[in-house]
Amino acid sequence: MKKKKYLGIDISKKWFDAYLLTSLNEKGSEKRFNNSHSGLKYLFEWLSESGCKPSNTLVCMEHTGTYGFLLQACLQQHQWVTVLEPALQIKQSMGMQRGKNDKVDARRIAEYAYTNFEKLTPSKLPSRELLKVKQMMTYHRQLVKTRTGFKNSIKSHKQYCQLTGLDKIHKDIRVQINQLSKKIKGLETQIIKCLKQDEEIKKNYILLRTIKGYGPILTAAILVSTRNFASFANARKYACYVGVAPFENSSGTFKGQTKTSALGDKRIKTLLNNAANSASLYDPEIRHYYQRRLEAGKNHKCIMNAVAFKLLNRAFAIIKRQTPYVVTYEKIVA
Numbered sequence: 001m002k003k004k005k006y007l008g009i010d011i012s013k014k015w016f017d018a019y020l021l022t023s024l025n026e027k028g029s030e031k032r033f034n035n036s037h038s039g040l041k042y043l044f045e046w047l048s049e050s051g052c053k054p055s056n057t058l059v060c061m062e063h064t065g066t067y068g069f070l071l072q073a074c075l076q077q078h079q080w081v082t083v084l085e086p087a088l089q090i091k092q093s094m095g096m097q098r099g100k101n102d103k104v105d106a107r108r109i110a111e112y113a114y115t116n117f118e119k120l121t122p123s124k125l126p127s128r129e130l131l132k133v134k135q136m137m138t139y140h141r142q143l144v145k146t147r148t149g150f151k152n153s154i155k156s157h158k159q160y161c162q163l164t165g166l167d168k169i170h171k172d173i174r175v176q177i178n179q180l181s182k183k184i185k186g187l188e189t190q191i192i193k194c195l196k197q198d199e200e201i202k203k204n205y206i207l208l209r210t211i212k213g214y215g216p217i218l219t220a221a222i223l224v225s226t227r228n229f230a231s232f233a234n235a236r237k238y239a240c241y242v243g244v245a246p247f248e249n250s251s252g253t254f255k256g257q258t259k260t261s262a263l264g265d266k267r268i269k270t271l272l273n274n275a276a277n278s279a280s281l282y283d284p285e286i287r288h289y290y291q292r293r294l295e296a297g298k299n300h301k302c303i304m305n306a307v308a309f310k311l312l313n314r315a316f317a318i319i320k321r322q323t324p325y326v327v328t329y330e331k332i333v334a
Contacts, residue, residue: 002117003058003081007047008110009071010102011035011064016071018043019106020050021114028110030103035067040074054079060113060120062087062105073125083113084123126227129198133191134224140187140217141267147180191220201228203322210324211314212283213275221268222315235309235316243269244308269308276307285327286310 008019016035021028031046033039047057059075059082061068068084075082090112113120126134154173161167196202201223208219223229225241232238239245243264279286286307293303318325 004056005050005052005058006110006113006117007052007057007059008106008108008113009059009061010105010109011061011068011071012102013067015039015102017102017106018046019103019110020047020052021107021110024111024114028107030106032102035070037070040071044078054081057081058083058113058117058120060085060109062090062109069125072123076125081122082124083120085109085112085120124227126224127198127201129194129201130224130227132194133220136187136191136194137217137220137224140184140191143180143184143187147177147184150177150180188216192216195220195223204228204319207318207322207324208315210318210326211279211311212286212327213279213311214315215275215278218268218271218275221271225265225268229316229319232316235312238316239309239312241265242272242312244272244305244312246305272308272311273304275311276304279311280304280307283327 004022006021008021010017012035014035015032016039017030017032019028019030029050033043033046057080059080061072061082061084063084063086072082072084090109093112093116125131150173154170154177157170157173161170192205195205204223205219208214208222209216226232226238232241236245241264243266276286280290280303281287289310290303290307293306294300314325
């Protein structure tokens with residue numbers, strides 16, 4: 001990954017700032033471009049004038065969600081080596097810093113790439129099918145959140161109705177909940193259909209569904225976040241990303257509580273916890289494990305986190321060997 005030039009890009013909704021670095025001891029060049037097709041055209045002209053080529057330049061950006069999709073897709077199409085890094089990781093690697101603006105951030109990203117090029121891994125956009133699923137999953141989450149809000153408010157409106165006699169609102173909320181439920185169910189059908197349009201994704205989707213607790217939404221979320229298991233080497237790394245991997249907290253004679261990090265993907269962690277609860281009821285091996293840990297004095301949340309980790313280990317194992325998960329009698333009684 002060592003290159004002659006390092007390009008740091010700080011992306012916002014309307015524009016992005018680029019900082020080109022060749023050495024930490026020399027001042028680099030910087031410029032701002034519109035986050036649009038015309039802005040990308042000027043970016044490539046500027047890079048060409050600066051002597052940058054895909055073969056001698058490393059491009060580093062922060063994760064910015066949809067704002068960076070156009071830029072990343074264009075760079076990938078023209079064979080530029082592109083790296084996406086978490087903003088917090090870049091910030092912590094720079095030590096104590098004072099002041100912040102877009103131009104300064106672009107320079108710091110370039111310096112991060114220059115200093116850590118040996119540890120960086122090229123990033124690629126997910127396939128078109130996974131991008132579609134990701135968009136539908138976002139909409140699905142919004143619909144579920146809205147439906148939950150209506151469900152939580154219906155009890156209070158029912159109490160109001162006893163005093164005011166106004167039951168129209170209560171009935172209207174019922175209608176809204178039913179309509180949202182139909183939309184959510186239809187969207188889940190579309191998500192599954194989209195996942196099955198790609199043969200590789202379809203194969204992994206079917207394999208994951210053989211694990212107790214893996215419903216269609218959790219399976220889709222894992223396939224999207226792992227880019228069909230291409231972005232994470234093993235279950236431990238993905239568990240760290242999600243936030244279910246426990247970490248020791250000790251220093252010298254101090255022995256702190258071993259716990260998970262709060263910096264995980266809370267959406268997927270919630271789905272995994274729901275899957276763990278389901279598996280503890282319907283999977284004989286997990287149910288036996290849960291009872292054994294409970295009798296050993298472990299609390300429910302700690303056990304559920306361990307179960308979630310087990311479910312991730314199962315997922316990565318069956319994807320690696322490309323065979324369905326099978327519960328054997330020996331496993332249950334072990």
